Amino acid sequence: MGLDWADGDYDLPAAALEPAAASLVQYAGVTAEHHVIDVGCGTGNATVIAARLGARVTAIDPAEGLIEIARDK
Numbered sequence: 001m002g003l004d005w006a007d008g009d010y011d012l013p014a015a016a017l018e019p020a021a022a023s024l025v026q027y028a029g030v031t032a033e034h035h036v037i038d039v040g041c042g043t044g045n046a047t048v049i050a051a052r053l054g055a056r057v058t059a060i061d062p063a064e065g066l067i068e069i070a071r072d073k
Helices: 010-026 045-052 064-072
Strands: 035-039 058-059
Touching: 010 035, 010 045, 045 058, 058 064
Parallel strands: 035 058
Antiparallel strands: none
16 A cells, blocks of 8 residues: 555645635636546645536546545535
């Protein structure tokens, strides 16, 4: 079993990056008409924001533990 980013305490830096994710989604002008592909989504900050705006989202990350956190959001 390899190392996973989720093995550490990723919640704190992920929470600190939420405002940046919100700014990115806003700057990109994401709307319900968009399909967003989030590569390296981590805990899903930008993915969740885009989905709440009605966009269709696809998110991937090599860290399975972070994908699980993103799914829970």
